[in-house]
Amino acid sequence: MKTIYLDNSATTKVDPEVMDVMDYYHGQTYGNASSIHHEGKNAKKALGEARSIIANSLGANDDEIIFTSGGTEANNLAIKGMMYANEDKGRHLITTKIEHDCVLNSGKALEAEGFDVTYLDVDSEGFVSPEALEKNLREDTVLVSIIHANNEIGTIQDIQRLSNICKQHDVLFHTDACQSYTKTPITTEMADLITINAHKLHGPKGVGALYVKQGTAIKPLLDGGGHERKRRSGTENVPGIVGFAKAVELGMDEAHVNKMQALRDYLIDEILKIPHTRLNGPRGEQRLCNNANISFRFIEGESIIMNLDTQGICTSTGSACSSQTLEPSHVLMAIEDDPERAHGSVRFTISRYTTKEELDRTLTALKATVDKLRRISPLTEG
Amino acid sequence: MYTEQVTERFKKPRFMGEIQEADSTGEVGNVRCGDIMRVSIKVKDDRIADIKFKTYGCVAAIVSSDYLCELVKGKTLEEAENVTSKDVIERMGEVPAIKTHCSVLAQDALRKAIKDYRKKCD
Numbered sequence: 001m002k003t004i005y006l007d008n009s010a011t012t013k014v015d016p017e018v019m020d021v022m023d024y025y026h027g028q029t030y031g032n033a034s035s036i037h038h039e040g041k042n043a044k045k046a047l048g049e050a051r052s053i054i055a056n057s058l059g060a061n062d063d064e065i066i067f068t069s070g071g072t073e074a075n076n077l078a079i080k081g082m083m084y085a086n087e088d089k090g091r092h093l094i095t096t097k098i099e100h101d102c103v104l105n106s107g108k109a110l111e112a113e114g115f116d117v118t119y120l121d122v123d124s125e126g127f128v129s130p131e132a133l134e135k136n137l138r139e140d141t142v143l144v145s146i147i148h149a150n151n152e153i154g155t156i157q158d159i160q161r162l163s164n165i166c167k168q169h170d171v172l173f174h175t176d177a178c179q180s181y182t183k184t185p186i187t188t189e190m191a192d193l194i195t196i197n198a199h200k201l202h203g204p205k206g207v208g209a210l211y212v213k214q215g216t217a218i219k220p221l222l223d224g225g226g227h228e229r230k231r232r233s234g235t236e237n238v239p240g241i242v243g244f245a246k247a248v249e250l251g252m253d254e255a256h257v258n259k260m261q262a263l264r265d266y267l268i269d270e271i272l273k274i275p276h277t278r279l280n281g282p283r284g285e286q287r288l289c290n291n292a293n294i295s296f297r298f299i300e301g302e303s304i305i306m307n308l309d310t311q312g313i314c315t316s317t318g319s320a321c322s323s324q325t326l327e328p329s330h331v332l333m334a335i336e337d338d339p340e341r342a343h344g345s346v347r348f349t350i351s352r353y354t355t356k357e358e359l360d361r362t363l364t365a366l367k368a369t370v371d372k373l374r375r376i377s378p379l380t381e382g
Numbered sequence: 383m384y385t386e387q388v389t390e391r392f393k394k395p396r397f398m399g400e401i402q403e404a405d406s407t408g409e410v411g412n413v414r415c416g417d418i419m420r421v422s423i424k425v426k427d428d429r430i431a432d433i434k435f436k437t438y439g440c441v442a443a444i445v446s447s448d449y450l451c452e453l454v455k456g457k458t459l460e461e462a463e464n465v466t467s468k469d470v471i472e473r474m475g476e477v478p479a480i481k482t483h484c485s486v487l488a489q490d491a492l493r494k495a496i497k498d499y500r501k502k503c504d
Contacts, residue, residue, distance in 0.1 A: 300416060302440040303392075306384070310393055320416045321440030326480060328416070339414045376398045376444060378409065378420040378436035 001312040004358045008200070008290055009151050009179060009349035010316060015202040015250055018243045022204060025239035033236050034225070043238045050245035057248050058194060058211055059187040066210045066228045067241050071178040071197040072102040074210040075145075077221055077232065078174045078193045079106040082143045083115055084219040086172075090140025096120045096128050097334040098155075099147050100176060104330070116140075124335050125282040126155030134165050143172045149180035152318060152331040152347060153281030154291030156180060159190045172216065178208075182251035183260075183289050192216055198240065202351070203247030207240035256352040260289040263350055263359060268292045270363050271348075274370055280332060280345055292348040293318075295332075295341045298380045299373040304346050307369040313362050318345040384441055387475045392441050397451035399434040406502065408494030411487055417443045421451070421491040425499060429458050435491075439484060442477055446485035449473045450492060459496050465489065 005013065025046060031039030033047045048062070055062045068074040083093055095107055097119045107117040118136050120128050128146055137144075144166050149156045159175055166173040174193035177186045181196040188194070188211060197208035212218055212231070224233025264287075271277060276297035281287055296304060301317030308315055316322070318329025320343060328342035348362070374380045384392070400407075404422035411418040417439035424432035433455050435447040450470050454462040467486040471477060474485065 298438065300439050300443075303444060306389070306392065306441045310389065319440070321443075321484075324480065326416075339416065343413070343416045376395070376436055377438045378418050379413075379438050 004313045004362055006348045006350060006354070006358075006362065007314045007316050008351040008354075009347065011199045011205065012202045012351055013353065014199075014204055014243070015247060017250060018203055018246045021246045022239040022243040025242050030238075033238060034227070043236075046242050047236055047238055050241045053245040054196075054209055054248055055211075057182075057252060058196075059189065060211050061214065063229060064188070064211055064214055066212060066232045067236060068208045068210055068232055069206055069234075069237075070199070070208040071100070071176065071195055072208075073221075074195040074197065074208045075100065075102045075176055076106050077210055077218070078195055078212075079103060079143065079145055080110065080221060081218040081231075082172060082174070082193070082216075083110055085217040086142040090138070090142050091115045092118070092138050092141040094118045094120065094133065094136055094141060094144045096122060096146055098122050098126055098150050098152075098331045099145070100151060100178070103145055103147070103176060120146075122155075122334050125286075126150055126153050126331070126335050127282075127286075128157055128162065130158070130161050130165055133162055134169075137165070137169050137171060141169075141171050143174060145174040145176070147179075148175045148177040148186060149184060149288045149291075150281070150331060151179045152329055153293045153335065154179075154288035155281050156184055156286050156288060159186070163190050179288060179291075182248060183257055188213065198244035198247055201247050201251045204240045204243045207237055207244045209244070251352075257289045260350055260352060260354070263354055263356065264289060264292055266356065267348060267350070267359050267363075268294070270359075271366065274367060278341065280335065280341070290350045292350075293345060294348075295345045296370055297340065297344060298377045299370065300343050301345050303373050304344075304366075304369055307373065308362070308365055311365045313365055316347045316349075318347070319343040383478055385476050388441065388445050388477065391445045391448060391474075395444060395448040397434050397448050397455075398436065398444075400436055401432055401434050406495045406499035408491040408496070408498060410490045410494060411439070413438070416440070417484055417487050419443065419447055419487050419491040421447070421488070421495050423492075423495050423499065425459065429456060430454050430462055431456075433492075435488065437488075439487075440481070442474075442481035443484040443487065445474060446470050446477075447488040447491075450485075450488040454492065459499070463493055463496055465492075 031043040033043040192213040194211040199205040280293040301319030302321040320328040332342035401422040407422040409420040
């Protein structure tokens with residue numbers, strides 16, 4: 001059975017060209033970038049080139065990029081690092097109810113330490129209201145952190161507008177761009193801090209980066225040898241970082257985005273032909289190019305994805321049954337207080353490798369799955 | 383996360399459906415918690431002559447419903463009432479720890495059906 005992988009917001013397949021460059025820096029040239037011998041110099045040179053590629057992709061300077069172990073660490077560093085570094089200014093953080101867990105739980109950890117955190121509501125499509133943001137800004141607000149494109153329902157925020165409001169009030173603005181990076185424009189004009197990572201764009205797992213605007217104080221979270229201009233200690237993951245840069249070079253192509261957008265719309269339109277279905281998140285340009293998230297009434301998401309899995313198709317769900325906490329997706333519950341909608345949601349996330357044939361096979365399997373589970377469901381009659 | 387045995391049974395449940403003209407039905411759960419189970423039974427000579435289920439819920443909820451039906455079919459009402467969720471889980475084989483609560487629900491639905499049946503007979 002051939003795998004149809006439609007869970008690309010969870011992680012992606014590593015591009016073979018990325019693997020090639022990584023192999024080289026694992027086995028052929030493998031020095032520590034801090035060493036002064038020729039192997040060390042080779043590593044340092046590779047690290048510098050990779051840093052330039054990533055900095056350029058955001059319109060940043062090289063020394064504004066801090067490499068990390070991934071999105072989670074970069075978000076932790078952005079939020080805690082900023083809040084700790086600016087305690088003299090204030091102890092108030094603003095974020096939203098639809099952030100990734102690493103942002104929400106950083107907020108909770110700060111609250112436990114006595115910081116004050118506001119979690120902004122979103123509308124029925126997942127958008128943060130600029131007016132609500134402005135209303136919640138206070139004298140002691142240090143940082144605002146808002147996810148660029150939501151990982152579950154694909155909503156792309158008007159990040160420039162939100163960022164401008166913060167700028168007017170002299171408040172720092174951070175965005176988690178893990179899902180949107182290379183898929184929709186994100187530049188240093190739009191935020192003071194930007195989180196990105198590699199494994200969502202056909203790069204390796206365990207590598208990410210945080211852009212921090214020049215002159216912004218940040219308290220490091222790790223004590224060590226003072227790597228990354230004293231902001232993130234730990235020997236640089238040179239193969240991973242070089243692989244990350246390669247993935248960015250390969251990913252920055254409008255043709256990929258256009259292709260994914262067309263396939264996404266085809267998938268959404270076809271799924272919505274199934275009765276009692278509903279799209280979660282917006283349509284069109286304000287939706288992430290690779291995301292389709294649909295709720296199926298009368299049936300539960302884990303059953304749907306497991307049934308699709310028996311046919312080789314990988315997807316994910318916001319149902320409580322598939323989460324470790326047995327709570328339904330906080331994102332779906334934030335757009336509407338309707339547990340059935342959250343339990344019955346399935347997320348399909350495509351990649352530049354996805355084909356129409358794969359989607360057609362998925363649609364056939366999906367229709368049979370929905371039909372079967374609705375026959376088992378006590379919520380449907382007959 | 384699920385064993386092959388559970389996955390196989392999920393693909394082909396044996397007792398799904400609803401008995402037309404059932405002697406009793408029992409339903410438990412709600413949409414908010416994510417599980418609803420309905421069990422319908424046909425009783426003959428104080429034994430469960432036939433049993434079917436309908437379940438809204440995850441794989442564990444559906445499969446435990448199916449195994450419960452298998453366990454109690456042919457048993458006396460008293461024997462069926464005494465089947466525990468532990469018995470169901472044992473029959474299922476391994477299930478993830480956080481999924482054990484689902485298999486309690488099927489048994490609750492059955493007990494409710496039996497209770498209602500006795501009420502009707504009184």
